[in-house]
Amino acid sequence: MFRGKTLCVMSVLISSAMLFSEPIPRSNANGRVVDPSGAAIAGAHIAASFSDRLIAAGVTNAQGEFSLRLPPADYSLKVSAPGFADSVVRLVVTADSSTSVDVQLQIINHDELVTVTEAPTYQTLATDSATRTPTLILNVPQSISMVDRSLIQDKMMLSIADVVQYVPGITAIQGENNRDQLVIRGNSSSADFFVNGVRDDVQYYRDLYNTERVEALKGPNAMIFGRGGGGGVINRVTKEAGFTDLHEISLQGGAFGDRRFATDLDHTFKDKAAVRLNAMYENSDSFRDFVGLERYGFTPTVTFSPNQTTRVALSYEYFHDGRTADRGIPSYRGLPADLTISTFFGNPSDSNVRADVNLGSVSVEHQFGHINFHNRTLIGDYDRGYQNFVPGATTTDKTLVALSAYNNATARRNVFNQTDLTTSINAGPTRHTFVWGAEFGQQNSSNFRNTGYFNNTATSITVPYQNPVISTPVTFRQSATDADNKVTTNVAAGYFQDQVEVTRFVQLIVGVRVDRFNLDFHNRRTGESLSRIDTLLSPRAGIVLKPIAAVSVYANYSVSYLPSSGDQFSSLTTITQQVKPEKFSNYETGIKWDVRRNLSLTAAAYRLDRTNTRSTDPNYPTRIIQTGSQRTNGFELGWTGSLTNRWKVAGGYAWQDAFIRSGTVSALSGAQVAQVPHHTFSLWNSYQILPRLSAGAGLLNRADMFAGVDNTVTLPGYTRADAAVYYSITERIRFQANVENLLDKKYYMNADNNNNISPGSPRAFRVGLIARF
Numbered sequence: 158m159f160r161g162k163t164l165c166v167m168s169v170l171i172s173s174a175m176l177f178s179e180p181i182p183r184s185n186a187n188g189r190v191v192d193p194s195g196a197a198i199a200g201a202h203i204a205a206s207f208s209d210r211l212i213a214a215g216v217t218n219a220q221g222e223f224s225l226r227l228p229p230a231d232y233s234l235k236v237s238a239p240g241f242a243d244s245v246v247r248l249v250v251t252a253d254s255s256t257s258v259d260v261q262l263q264i265i266n267h268d269e270l271v272t273v274t275e276a277p278t279y280q281t282l283a284t285d286s287a288t289r290t291p292t293l294i295l296n297v298p299q300s301i302s303m304v305d306r307s308l309i310q311d312k313m314m315l316s317i318a319d320v321v322q323y324v325p326g327i328t329a330i331q332g333e334n335n336r337d338q339l340v341i342r343g344n345s346s347s348a349d350f351f352v353n354g355v356r357d358d359v360q361y362y363r364d365l366y367n368t369e370r371v372e373a374l375k376g377p378n379a380m381i382f383g384r385g386g387g388g389g390v391i392n393r394v395t396k397e398a399g400f401t402d403l404h405e406i407s408l409q410g411g412a413f414g415d416r417r418f419a420t421d422l423d424h425t426f427k428d429k430a431a432v433r434l435n436a437m438y439e440n441s442d443s444f445r446d447f448v449g450l451e452r453y454g455f456t457p458t459v460t461f462s463p464n465q466t467t468r469v470a471l472s473y474e475y476f477h478d479g480r481t482a483d484r485g486i487p488s489y490r491g492l493p494a495d496l497t498i499s500t501f502f503g504n505p506s507d508s509n510v511r512a513d514v515n516l517g518s519v520s521v522e523h524q525f526g527h528i529n530f531h532n533r534t535l536i537g538d539y540d541r542g543y544q545n546f547v548p549g550a551t552t553t554d555k556t557l558v559a560l561s562a563y564n565n566a567t568a569r570r571n572v573f574n575q576t577d578l579t580t581s582i583n584a585g586p587t588r589h590t591f592v593w594g595a596e597f598g599q600q601n602s603s604n605f606r607n608t609g610y611f612n613n614t615a616t617s618i619t620v621p622y623q624n625p626v627i628s629t630p631v632t633f634r635q636s637a638t639d640a641d642n643k644v645t646t647n648v649a650a651g652y653f654q655d656q657v658e659v660t661r662f663v664q665l666i667v668g669v670r671v672d673r674f675n676l677d678f679h680n681r682r683t684g685e686s687l688s689r690i691d692t693l694l695s696p697r698a699g700i701v702l703k704p705i706a707a708v709s710v711y712a713n714y715s716v717s718y719l720p721s722s723g724d725q726f727s728s729l730t731t732i733t734q735q736v737k738p739e740k741f742s743n744y745e746t747g748i749k750w751d752v753r754r755n756l757s758l759t760a761a762a763y764r765l766d767r768t769n770t771r772s773t774d775p776n777y778p779t780r781i782i783q784t785g786s787q788r789t790n791g792f793e794l795g796w797t798g799s800l801t802n803r804w805k806v807a808g809g810y811a812w813q814d815a816f817i818r819s820g821t822v823s824a825l826s827g828a829q830v831a832q833v834p835h836h837t838f839s840l841w842n843s844y845q846i847l848p849r850l851s852a853g854a855g856l857l858n859r860a861d862m863f864a865g866v867d868n869t870v871t872l873p874g875y876t877r878a879d880a881a882v883y884y885s886i887t888e889r890i891r892f893q894a895n896v897e898n899l900l901d902k903k904y905y906m907n908a909d910n911n912n913n914i915s916p917g918s919p920r921a922f923r924v925g926l927i928a929r930f
């Protein structure tokens with residue numbers, strides 16, 4: 158039924174497109190936006206209006222250039238960019254020639270910058286991540302949620318899990334409390350993470366100290382990002398050296414020993430080069446007994462422009478994250494155990510998580526006439542490991558809990574290189590923006606696992622339900638099935654995309670990507686070597702109808718694949734070597750509306766089918782066949798921006814129904830997918846009461862969800878209230894105080910399985926001080 162409705166909607170959209178497709182004479186309006194020194198301003202918002210009606214909009218590329226296709230008229234062209242005063246210029250477009258205009262934006266002076274104590278909006282207007290070209294989000298036929306730096310700062314967000322609380326359709330799950338792991342539109346992954354559009358797929362906790370914004374691009378994204386990403390991907394856009402001086406220090410402290418320091422220093426050298434340093438140190442405890450963390454990182458970046466057509470950006474990050482391994486609490490009779498939420502299971506002195514990350518990148522952009530060349534290289538070296546104690550089943554009399562232990566280590570080196578060639582041409586009344594791209598990569602991984610033997614003999618013991626902390630000696634050594642392997646993955650891909658502006662009412666986007674995924678697996682414990690080669694063809698097609706410039710109605714179809722080795726390709730067997738990649742097919746339709754310049758509303762309905770999942774042969778239980786399938790039907794609403802000049806909002810609502818259509822190895826037909834609640838809701842408000850005083854308040858609501866796909870343990874739904882206050886002590890110093898779980902409600906955030914459940918934090922206060930100099 159849903160598929161029929163989707164096809165019907167797409168038919169209506171295409172029919173509407175035909176009605177609007179009468180050619181309208183248009184001409185090119187080109188220009189460049191620069192600062193007072195003549196340096197290009199990338200990402201500036203361009204809006205062309207006629208008789209107070211918005212006709213077309215765009216954003217500048219890395220060279221500060223923009224291009225609009227406009228019917229002949231006398232326009233008002235408004236140009237705006239963060240940190241600069243808006244500029245409005247007259248633009249006269251004639252039918253017989255192109256028009257060119259250059260706009261210089263003035264930097265807002267310091268008094269004006271600090272008098273407005275908060276960023277004017279939480280809204281992000283454009284991105285180049287979804288299409289490889291600078292494109293207004295309004296014009297992308299896909300559900301995209303952005304969490305920008307101002308919301309990250311206002312909410313004191315520190316992690317990806319904090320961010321996705323305000324992204325409809327995504328749930329952060331426990332991930333054994335040693336990594337970021339998300340369920341996006343019903344599909345769980347610890348690998349669908351990217352940094353500046355390049356894969357960052359190792360299992361670790363990412364920090365936001367050097368992050369400008371976090372982008373959630375939902376639905377299959379293989380056309381742009383390659384394999385995986387069945388439900389969507391998370392892309393971190395990091396801070397780069399820019400041509401505006403910045404010196405900032407922030408301090409944070411609060412409940413449960415929260416202690417954190419960060420700095421952001423940016424310095425320019427005339428208009429040719431800039432350097433920036435972001436650094437962070439944190440040493441904090443937790444409401445959970447014996448649990449704490451220490452992490453630190455630094456990221457220097459350099460940007461230089463030897464001429465107006467070339468831009469080079471270099472960056473390096475070192476990041477260390479160390480913390481206590483904490484698998485949470487077990488369940489009892491279908492619900493989280495009624496233990497004190499701080500109860501720890503196992504030996505805290507032998508429970509640890511460690512990740513050391515080195516990331517180096519080079520980005521080169523150059524303009525060859527009408528062709529833009531962009532090359533990105535990312536080299537990542539990751540060394541991570543964890544050792545943990547795992548609570549299991551509780552006895553029926555609620556006196557004892559099973560406990561096991563193991564450790565695991567992964568070392569991985571990623572090398573990726575991406576090249577894009579972009580150009581725009583006019584073909585009669587239509588305008589085409591073409592992208593040709595290629596990606597090459599190699600990933601070398603080593604995985605090693607040990608099982609814990611209590612008193613050097615037993616792999617499991619029982620511990621008291623009320624007092625499960627132990628000091629029993631544990632020996633960690635390999636069992637007969639523990640991993641000791643090496644995996645080499647080579648990827649080669651080519652892709653092509655065409656963004657077509659048919660008329661000012663109709664836009665199309667079509668593209669296809671071909672990936673060659675070559676995996677070589679060697680089991681050092683048995684000496685077995687296996688390999689698997691997959692050729693993955695991932696298409697994408699979308700249509701955008703724009704009855705008015707501020708509204709877009711869209712529909713899309715996209716496909717992604719996940720090779721049989723899984724999203725971490727950490728194992729391959731003689732059985733999985735033979736199976737085809739899993740396939741993710743997405744049908745989506747939606748509407749986007751820029752209600753006013755700083756407020757965007759979005760709505761999307763979708764169906765996401767996952768097929769070729771492994772299942773047990775009903776006639777031969779020892780055989781694996783690929784008849785398993787999963788479906789997610791969903792609806793999302795999102796809002797971000799400013800209701801008034803003083804009132805900022807962000808959040809969304811999602812309804813999801815994710816279920817097993819046909820049985821798999823681990824799930825029966827009809828079962829609900831684990832940790833996918835039917836309803837989620839988020840809303841954050843920030844209101845400027847006085848020029849120097851603002852306050853924030855918000856709600857998070859989540860319905861019941863199952864901890865595992867066997868649907869035997871339920872995590873109850875909850876509503877959490879948060880609040881904040883912000884005050885500018887001086888023109889350069891801002892103080893803020895945040896409280897999480899204002900009403901001190903007891904709740905359970907997520908789980909890794911039925912007996913590894915993470916409680917939510919009780920009421921927690923944090924204060925922060927940000928100084929600019």
